[in-house]
Amino acid sequence: MDGAARVYGGIEAGGTKWVCAVADAGGDLLATEVIPTTTPETTIRAAVRFFEGHRPLAALGVGTFGPVDVRPGSPTYGRILATPKQGWANADVVSPFRAALGVPVRLDTDVNAAALGEWRRGAGMGLGTFAYMTVGTGVGVGAVVNDGLVHGLLHGLLHPEFGHIRIPRDPVRDPFTGSCPFHGDCLEGLASGEAMRRRWGRPAEHLDDPSAWELEAEYVALAVVNLTYTLSPERIVVGGGVAKHPALLPAVRARLLTLAAGYPGAPVPVGQAAMDEYVVGPSLGDRSGVAGAVELARAAGPAPSSPRF
Amino acid sequence: MDGAARVYGGIEAGGTKWVCAVADAGGDLLATEVIPTTTPETTIRAAVRFFEGHRPLAALGVGTFGPVDVRPGSPTYGRILATPKQGWANADVVSPFRAALGVPVRLDTDVNAAALGEWRRGAGMGLGTFAYMTVGTGVGVGAVVNDGLVHGLLHGLLHPEFGHIRIPRDPVRDPFTGSCPFHGDCLEGLASGEAMRRRWGRPAEHLDDPSAWELEAEYVALAVVNLTYTLSPERIVVGGGVAKHPALLPAVRARLLTLAAGYPGAPVPVGQAAMDEYVVGPSLGDRSGVAGAVELARAAGPAPSSPRF
Numbered sequence: 001m002d003g004a005a006r007v008y009g010g011i012e013a014g015g016t017k018w019v020c021a022v023a024d025a026g027g028d029l030l031a032t033e034v035i036p037t038t039t040p041e042t043t044i045r046a047a048v049r050f051f052e053g054h055r056p057l058a059a060l061g062v063g064t065f066g067p068v069d070v071r072p073g074s075p076t077y078g079r080i081l082a083t084p085k086q087g088w089a090n091a092d093v094v095s096p097f098r099a100a101l102g103v104p105v106r107l108d109t110d111v112n113a114a115a116l117g118e119w120r121r122g123a124g125m126g127l128g129t130f131a132y133m134t135v136g137t138g139v140g141v142g143a144v145v146n147d148g149l150v151h152g153l154l155h156g157l158l159h160p161e162f163g164h165i166r167i168p169r170d171p172v173r174d175p176f177t178g179s180c181p182f183h184g185d186c187l188e189g190l191a192s193g194e195a196m197r198r199r200w201g202r203p204a205e206h207l208d209d210p211s212a213w214e215l216e217a218e219y220v221a222l223a224v225v226n227l228t229y230t231l232s233p234e235r236i237v238v239g240g241g242v243a244k245h246p247a248l249l250p251a252v253r254a255r256l257l258t259l260a261a262g263y264p265g266a267p268v269p270v271g272q273a274a275m276d277e278y279v280v281g282p283s284l285g286d287r288s289g290v291a292g293a294v295e296l297a298r299a300a301g302p303a304p305s306s307p308r309f
Numbered sequence: 310m311d312g313a314a315r316v317y318g319g320i321e322a323g324g325t326k327w328v329c330a331v332a333d334a335g336g337d338l339l340a341t342e343v344i345p346t347t348t349p350e351t352t353i354r355a356a357v358r359f360f361e362g363h364r365p366l367a368a369l370g371v372g373t374f375g376p377v378d379v380r381p382g383s384p385t386y387g388r389i390l391a392t393p394k395q396g397w398a399n400a401d402v403v404s405p406f407r408a409a410l411g412v413p414v415r416l417d418t419d420v421n422a423a424a425l426g427e428w429r430r431g432a433g434m435g436l437g438t439f440a441y442m443t444v445g446t447g448v449g450v451g452a453v454v455n456d457g458l459v460h461g462l463l464h465g466l467l468h469p470e471f472g473h474i475r476i477p478r479d480p481v482r483d484p485f486t487g488s489c490p491f492h493g494d495c496l497e498g499l500a501s502g503e504a505m506r507r508r509w510g511r512p513a514e515h516l517d518d519p520s521a522w523e524l525e526a527e528y529v530a531l532a533v534v535n536l537t538y539t540l541s542p543e544r545i546v547v548g549g550g551v552a553k554h555p556a557l558l559p560a561v562r563a564r565l566l567t568l569a570a571g572y573p574g575a576p577v578p579v580g581q582a583a584m585d586e587y588v589v590g591p592s593l594g595d596r597s598g599v600a601g602a603v604e605l606a607r608a609a610g611p612a613p614s615s616p617r618f
Contacts, residue, residue, distance in 0.1 A: 129459070141539070148455040150438070150540060165535040166568075168477045168494075182570045185477075226474040230450070230539050231459060259475075261491045 006058040009051050009103075010293030012110060013037075013064035013093055015085055015137065019290040020047050022054040027121060027294055029287070030054070040091035048100045059104045061296025063113020063289050064093050070107055070151070078107055106300035110134075110289055112149050114239060114282070115142025117292030123237045123283040131233040132288070135220060135248075136240030139163035139188040143231055163188035167222040174199075174215055191219035193242045204242045216242070217251030224252065224279060225259050239282040253279050315367040318360050318412075319602030321422060322346075322373035322402055324394050324446070328596075329356050331363040332603040336430060339363070341599065349400035357409045368413045370605025372422020372598050373402050379416055379460070387416055415609035419443075419598055421458050423548060423591070424451025426601030432546045432592040440542040441597070444529060444557075445549030448472035448497040452540055472497035476531040483508075483524055500528035502551045513551045525551070526560030533561065533588060534568050548591040562588050 007022040007030060014037060021032040031054060035046045051057055067081040078094030097105050108116070115124070115132035124130035130144040141162035143150040164186045169178075176199040178189030189195055196204040200212055207213070220243075224236055238249060253275045260270065269278045282288045316331040316339060323346060330341040340363060344355045360366055376392065378385040387403030406414050417425070424433070424441035433439035439453040450471035452459040459469060473495045478487075485508040487498030498504055505513040509521055516522070529552075533545055547558060562584045569579065578587045591597045 143539075145459055146455040146457040150454055161538045163538075165538045166477050166531050168475050183568075222475050226535060227539065229470045229472075229474045230452075230536065232469040259492075 004056060006056045007054055008294050008297040009054070009057050009060040009101075010113075010290045010295075010297055011047055011060070011062045011064075012113060012289030012293055013062055014110065014289075015065045018043055018047055019287075020050045021287075021290045021294055022051070022057070023291075023294040023298075025058075025298075027291070027298055029291065029294070032287075032290065039087050040093075044093070044096050048097065051097075051101055057101055057103050059106065059297040059300040060097050060101060061113070061293040061298075061300065062093055062097070062105060062107050063110045063116075063293040063296065064107065065110050068093070068107070068109060070109060078105075104300040106296040108149070108292075108296055109140070109142070111140035112142040112151075113290075113292035113296060114288040115144060115237075115292065116149060116295050117284055117288040117290070118237050118239075118282055119144050119292075120295045121284065121291050122288060123280050124235055127234040129231060129233045130235055130237075131227055131231060132237045132239065132282070133162070133220075133223065133227070134240035135191060135193075135238060135242040137193045139192050139223070139240075141227060143227075143233065145231060162223075162227070163192070165223070165226060167219060167226065187219065187223050191216060191223065191242075193240075196242065204245065207245075210247070213245060213247040214251060217248055217255050220248065221252045221255035221259055224256060235277070236279050237282050237288075238279060239288055243281065249279060249281060313365060315365045316363055317603050317606040318363070318366050318369040318410075319422075319599045319604075319606055320356055320369070320371045320373075321419060321598030321602055322371055323419065323598075324374045327352055327356055328599040329359045330596075330599045330603055331360070331366070332600075332607075334367075334607075336600070336603055336607055338596070338600065338603070341596075348396050349402075353402070353405050357406065360406075360410055366410055366412050368415065368606040368609040369406050369410060370422070370602040370607075370609065371402055371406070371414060371416050372419045372425075372602040372605065373416065374419050377402070377416070377418060379418060387414075413609040415605040417458070417601075417605055418449070418451070420449035421451040421460075422599075422601035422605060423597040424453060424546075424601065425458060425604050426593055426597040426599070427546050427548075427591055428453050428601075429604045430593065430600050431597060432589050433544055436543040438540060438542045439544055439546075440536055440540060441546045441548065441591070442471070442529075442532065442536070443549035444500060444502075444547060444551040446502045448501050448532070448549075450536060452536075452542065454540060471532075471536070472501070474532070474535060476528060476535065496528065496532050500525060500532065500551075502549075505551065513554065516554075519556070522554060522556040523560060526557055526564050529557065530561045530564035530568055533565060544586070545588050546591050546597075547588060548597055552590065558588060558590060 010021045012019040018035040021029050023029050033050045069076045078092050080088045080091045094105050111134050118124045118132050132142045134140050169185050178185030179195040179198050180186050180189030193204045269275050284291050319330045321328040327344045330338050332338050342359045376390040387401050389397045389400045403414050420443050427433045427441050441451045443449050478494050487494030488504040488507050489495050489498030502513045578584050
């Protein structure tokens with residue numbers, strides 16, 4: 001300890017890169033570093049090195065790709081479970097940090113961390129019920145209800161997997177039967193970046209065909225409708241790589257207005273102005289996840305005023 | 310006041326009947342009465358008479374059909390909104406009771422009341438995340454997340470309307486385009502009692518064709534899957550008139566096991582035994598709603614130990 005103010009660390013642990021950050025006690029980011037995801041050993045070592053350069057560290061938060069066991073007390077807590085990602089099945093993303101850095105480590109899924117970031121410091125600030133949807137390589141949702149993140153717990157259950165809800169597909173308009181290896185044409189199988197790549201033969205960032213983006217907007221709008229009718233969030237942030245295409249969110253909002261169809265008492269906002277406030281991009285840009293990981297650390301920290309979720 | 314112990318009143322206000330009950334301070338039902346739903350004036354007068362016979366009344370809870378404005382402070386709080394039910398649009402189901410009985414009145418939707426009843430005193434007791442789905446004339450869900458009922462609040466929003474989520478329909482297997490006047494083949498448009506009546510030409514209670522119940526199980530299973538992937542509830546109770554058919558829940562559970570399709574980390578239980586515990590009928594039978602209305606009253610009551618949700 002050198003008397004310097006303590007900092008809070010966060011990691012957004014993704015399948016292609018890890019974003020590491022330290023923040024001050026108020027949660028403002030002081031430094032960030034992006035590390036390519038290679039082997040667990042190499043990636044974790046590089047992350048540890050980053051945090052060793054920013055002591056004194058009070059706590060660390062990790063928002064990770066999955067599936068991951070986030071149940072404290074479980075024998076496999078902190079481990080990545082069955083994943084197609086080479087070398088990462090059974091990797092422990094908690095204990096090595098605890099051992100090397102000697103601080104409390106708090107874990108959640110990547111999408112819950114992003115939801116937390118936007119909720120505490122971004123487009124969801126101050127809302128009691130709020131959802132963050134990521135549309136990228138996969139599709140997922142992190143939701144805040146009754147002022148806390150939604151964490152179900154059950155049987156073999158780990159966390160909600162909104163990407164696998166079933167939505168309608170018109171086989172005439174979209175003959176692609178879906179990319180999900182488990183369900184075929186579930187939401188993720190129809191709307192993820194991987195689904196777009198397989199349906200159209202090239203990745204989403206190289207797709208400019210308006211009909212491709214109209215179809216994508218159809219599926220994202222159906223996802224927003226189902227989320228709305230289930231949770232009535234006050235706002236839905238749609239982030240992730242695919243959602244960066246400038247055509248997507250405007251088309252989603254337009255489709256939502258027709259899908260809601262004037263149902264009285266519907267929780268879907270009516271009118272373009274309300275819709276523009278309802279479905280929005282992440283106000284933290286690419287930093288929702290790591291900002292949320294820092295919030296996890298702040299909640300894990302020893303201060304009696306630590307926020308709780 | 311005659312020195313007798315105070316009682317808590319509850320009303321399950323349905324479109325065809327109102328169930329009224331009084332319970333002791335522990336929530337155990339002492340007396341119930343069923344009143345046919347006629348005009349608002351006649352129905353409310355009969356309910357008031359029931360409660361006048363059971364004084365001293367501490368508080369009243371009302372779980373009502375809708376759509377209803379449940380936002381305290383709203384100018385139309387306590388009023389039934391646009392409803393096809395003759396004479397009930399704009400009916401106030403709160404103020405007349407407050408005026409006649411002089412007690413606090415707490416309001417929620419019928420399905421939230423039923424969820425509350427099963428959560429506090431039935432199949433959901435002690436669970437942190439739990440859902441009650443009704444499949445009757447309509448389809449709805451009341452959910453408990455982070456130890457509270459899910460109440461979104463937004464724009465013109467009243468409460469979640471899970472019945473209107475979109476699910477897949479195979480037009481070859483089911484050419485019926487749905488009964489929902491707003492969305493056609495949304496969940497309620499495909500799976501409600503009204504949808505069954507229109508698809509098959511007779512009401513659900515007179516339907517024995519196994520293919521009708523297999524199709525119904527398909528839609529209810531899709532609803533359960535989407536609810537599971539959104540909330541990861543620890544248990545889902547399926548109640549309502551249509552769900553009373555003995556073939557339905559076993560068929561729903563069987564279909565769920567195939568729909569989950571072995572997705573690793575899925576919150577859907579794997580195996581018949583776990584599934585039998587996951588999707589269950591209401592353990593309060595026809596009394597989930599009124600028991601929940603009594604719980605609303607207990608929460609509204611003046612005692613400092615009143616439960617909060």
